[in-house]
Amino acid sequence: MTQPDVLDTVQLLTPEGTRVADHRYDPRVAHLDPAALRELYADMVLTRRFDTEATALQRQGELGLFTPSLGQEGAQVGSAHALAPQDYVFPAYREHGVLHVRGLDLTDVLKQFRGVDHGGWDPAEHRVHLFTLVVGAHPLHAVGYAMGVQRDGDVATGDPNRDTAVIAYFGDGATSQGDVSEALTFAAVNQAPVVFFVQNNQWAISVPTSGQTRVPLVQRGVGFGIPSVQVDGNDPLACYAVTAEALDRARNGGGPTFIEAVTYRMGAHTTSDDPLRYRDAAEVAAWRAKDPIDRLRRYLADAGELPQQFLDDLDARAEELAVHVRDTVHAMTPPPAESMFDHVYATPHSLVDAERAWFRDYESALEDGSVR
Amino acid sequence: MTTMADRTDATTTVPTEKLTLARALTLGMRTALRHDPSVLLMGEDIGRLGGVFRVTDGLQAEFGPDRVVDTPLAESGIVGTAIGLAMRGYRPVCEIQFDGFVFPAFDQITTMLAKLHARSLGRITVPVVIRIPYGGGIGAVEHHSESPEVLFAHTAGLRVVSPATPADAYTMIQEAIASPDPVIFLEPKGRYWDKAEVALTPYGTPGAGLDKARVVRPGADLTVVAYGPTVHTALRAAEVAAEEGTSLEVIDLRTISPLDHDTVVESVRGTGRCVVVHEAAVSHGVGAEVAARVTEECFFELEAPVLRVGGYHTPYPPSRLEHHYLPSVDRLLDAVDRAMAV
Numbered sequence: 001m002t003q004p005d006v007l008d009t010v011q012l013l014t015p016e017g018t019r020v021a022d023h024r025y026d027p028r029v030a031h032l033d034p035a036a037l038r039e040l041y042a043d044m045v046l047t048r049r050f051d052t053e054a055t056a057l058q059r060q061g062e063l064g065l066f067t068p069s070l071g072q073e074g075a076q077v078g079s080a081h082a083l084a085p086q087d088y089v090f091p092a093y094r095e096h097g098v099l100h101v102r103g104l105d106l107t108d109v110l111k112q113f114r115g116v117d118h119g120g121w122d123p124a125e126h127r128v129h130l131f132t133l134v135v136g137a138h139p140l141h142a143v144g145y146a147m148g149v150q151r152d153g154d155v156a157t158g159d160p161n162r163d164t165a166v167i168a169y170f171g172d173g174a175t176s177q178g179d180v181s182e183a184l185t186f187a188a189v190n191q192a193p194v195v196f197f198v199q200n201n202q203w204a205i206s207v208p209t210s211g212q213t214r215v216p217l218v219q220r221g222v223g224f225g226i227p228s229v230q231v232d233g234n235d236p237l238a239c240y241a242v243t244a245e246a247l248d249r250a251r252n253g254g255g256p257t258f259i260e261a262v263t264y265r266m267g268a269h270t271t272s273d274d275p276l277r278y279r280d281a282a283e284v285a286a287w288r289a290k291d292p293i294d295r296l297r298r299y300l301a302d303a304g305e306l307p308q309q310f311l312d313d314l315d316a317r318a319e320e321l322a323v324h325v326r327d328t329v330h331a332m333t334p335p336p337a338e339s340m341f342d343h344v345y346a347t348p349h350s351l352v353d354a355e356r357a358w359f360r361d362y363e364s365a366l367e368d369g370s371v372r
Numbered sequence: 373m374t375t376m377a378d379r380t381d382a383t384t385t386v387p388t389e390k391l392t393l394a395r396a397l398t399l400g401m402r403t404a405l406r407h408d409p410s411v412l413l414m415g416e417d418i419g420r421l422g423g424v425f426r427v428t429d430g431l432q433a434e435f436g437p438d439r440v441v442d443t444p445l446a447e448s449g450i451v452g453t454a455i456g457l458a459m460r461g462y463r464p465v466c467e468i469q470f471d472g473f474v475f476p477a478f479d480q481i482t483t484m485l486a487k488l489h490a491r492s493l494g495r496i497t498v499p500v501v502i503r504i505p506y507g508g509g510i511g512a513v514e515h516h517s518e519s520p521e522v523l524f525a526h527t528a529g530l531r532v533v534s535p536a537t538p539a540d541a542y543t544m545i546q547e548a549i550a551s552p553d554p555v556i557f558l559e560p561k562g563r564y565w566d567k568a569e570v571a572l573t574p575y576g577t578p579g580a581g582l583d584k585a586r587v588v589r590p591g592a593d594l595t596v597v598a599y600g601p602t603v604h605t606a607l608r609a610a611e612v613a614a615e616e617g618t619s620l621e622v623i624d625l626r627t628i629s630p631l632d633h634d635t636v637v638e639s640v641r642g643t644g645r646c647v648v649v650h651e652a653a654v655s656h657g658v659g660a661e662v663a664a665r666v667t668e669e670c671f672f673e674l675e676a677p678v679l680r681v682g683g684y685h686t687p688y689p690p691s692r693l694e695h696h697y698l699p700s701v702d703r704l705l706d707a708v709d710r711a712m713a714v
């Protein structure tokens with residue numbers, strides 16, 4: 001068995017935007033030129049703009065609910081940039097930054113929050129599974145998918161376009177679920193090509209991480225015999241580096257990795273939540289000073305790599321995204337009522353068929369006024 | 373084992389207060405916590421936050437974090453440890469945050485909690501209450517609007533109850549806590565904000581019991597059997613029907629396991645017609661159980677087949693379609709019309 005290794009928290013960029021040397025992880029980011037770093041930066045800015053817009057739409061009554069990713073853009077965008085096209089992603093329910101990097105139209109996320117469907121996108125298109133709202137249920141799916149990848153022989157072939165890794169995103173709260181421990185067990189005993197990416201955003205609704213664990217979460221992975229690493233989750237560069245290493249390990253047949261990204265949920269749990277009831281403003285302010293977007297901007301600006309033209313273009317892209325989000329949401333209408341009978345089964349089911357027929361008759365009788 | 377009746381205090385005047393159903397639950401639990409040191413509450417976000425519906429608001433401040441426990445995020449853990457606490461003499465009241473999140477605990481509830489009393493030949497009692505906000509109509513996302521009652525009612529060893537009014541919420545939660553049996557306590561979340569006058573009886577005052585249905589509106593022509601969120605629907609339908617000259621008798625089942633067939637049968641013997649309404653899917657549901665018993669026991673009095681109104685055999689739909697799925701006043705009256713036309 002590989003010796004589980006726990007290193008100090010990996011950080012490549014300080015909150016002030018200063019690059020710190022790290023001989024283990026520097027090679028992982030050496031190829032990222034200023035243009036690539038600017039894309040990383042842009043993706044975080046766009047994710048945040050999406051977040052702001054969706055939150056506003058919820059406030060205006062256009063969405064029933066929204067789960068902001070505010071503050072977690074570094075962990076999400078940084079890790080997602082390390083993914084290969086053939087890799088498969090299992091998100092929880094606030095990984096908007098990951099979805100954006102994978103190329104999804106983020107308005108697809110809002111269909112569920114507007115209440116027009118339960119899914120919103122074709123998982124195969126960008127190799128991103130649907131959101132899972134039952135906390136902790138999906139890491140097992142990621143492991144099973146990875147076991148399938150193993151059986152298909154899509155690991156350790158040496159072909160970078162073929163070797164495939166799977167990544168599961170979940171939160172600190174989710175680590176308490178039995179299903180998550182089972183996922184770690186199955187991944188470890190099968191040496192499945194999967195990466196567990198835990199965003200420890202310090203809160204599971206009103207319960208602080210100390211309500212879920214007595215030890216740093218990174219040690220959970222160690223206990224299962226899984227190489228584990230803690231990373232500064234507000235450092236997009238470090239998140240990229242540790243995820244790249246973990247994905248490579250998976251693709252090369254080295255089995256699973258457990259990553260704890262230490263970050264912070266800057267906003268409410270959801271738009272229905274009132275964090276003022278359980279945490280104080282000083283804590284939020286302390287984390288604001290470690291903002292992932294600010295730190296990459298400082299780094300690029302200090303290096304003279306943030307030309308005004310780029311910033312202006314980015315502003316325009318963000319504005320365009322905001323308009324797109326607003327327009328798309330406003331135009332989202334509920335599907336026909338009868339669609340609730342669609343896809344309940346993949347093959348005909350007499351009860352569903354009978355109820356659909358009854359429903360159709362009832363609704364048309366409603367329309368022609370022959371029933372109330 | 374002490375029962376509620378053993379602990380009845382001599383009362384003089386009982387204060388009443390206008391309360392929401394949610395607040396009535398809070399005060400019911402507060403009363404139990406004050407009078408029985410073995411009672412404790414456990415669940416996700418129930419302490420500092422007071423629960424996502426604020427049903428435990430203020431209770432951790434009054435009783436401390438050992439009696440109002442913010443648990444780790446693990447429903448199987450909540451129910452499993454509640455079983456152990458109960459074996460040690462405590463009366464845990466578990467909050468499951470939403471109906472759709474009880475399933476990680478389903479194993480503990482159905483294989484362990486429900487059976488320990490029988491398996492131990494009655495030596496072990498497990499007085500655990502599992503509170504579950506259930507039902508739809510609140511515009512929520514997936515897993516937040518479901519009605520899983522039959523999954524529990526089908527399991528011997530569990531009592532399954534659901535209050536429909538603030539007054540019942542206040543007394544039934546206390547009766548559930550005092551019960552030596554495990555109780556699945558289903559709270560109609562869509563009615564949490566309904567307000568009514570509640571008599572704040574002292575702890576131990578005998579209530580209507582956890583195994584009795586109630587006729588909440590007498591009528592002559594047809595019996596509507598409802599529970600939880602649909603009691604309100606049935607009462608509104610009865611008003612409309614009355615204006616049209618049809619007199620509906622409305623029964624609030626209050627308890628799903630056991631089902632108080634006597635009250636239902638007595639009513640249907642009088643009216644000769646019966647419609648059952650619930651949010652849960654009609655197929656294999658409570659309505660089927662009621663219909664079967666009514667058919668057995670009122671065969672010669674029945675003027676029409678027993679009809680059922682409820683959800684479809686589909687996943688609970690996205691919120692913008694839920695009004696098509698939920699039994700509305702109109703859909704209930706349509707069934708009433710069909711039964712009356714026979």
Ligand SMILES: Cc1ncc(C[n+]2csc(CCOP(=O)(O)OP(=O)(O)O)c2C)c(N)n1
Nearest residue numbers: 133134135171172173174203204205469473
């Ligand atoms: C099985 C289950 N139990 C409870 C909930 C209600 N709930 C939704 S999110 C959440 C907290 C999750 O915290 P964490 O895993 O840390 O992720 P975060 O929301 O902070 O991203 C809870 C309790 C749920 N969705 N699923």
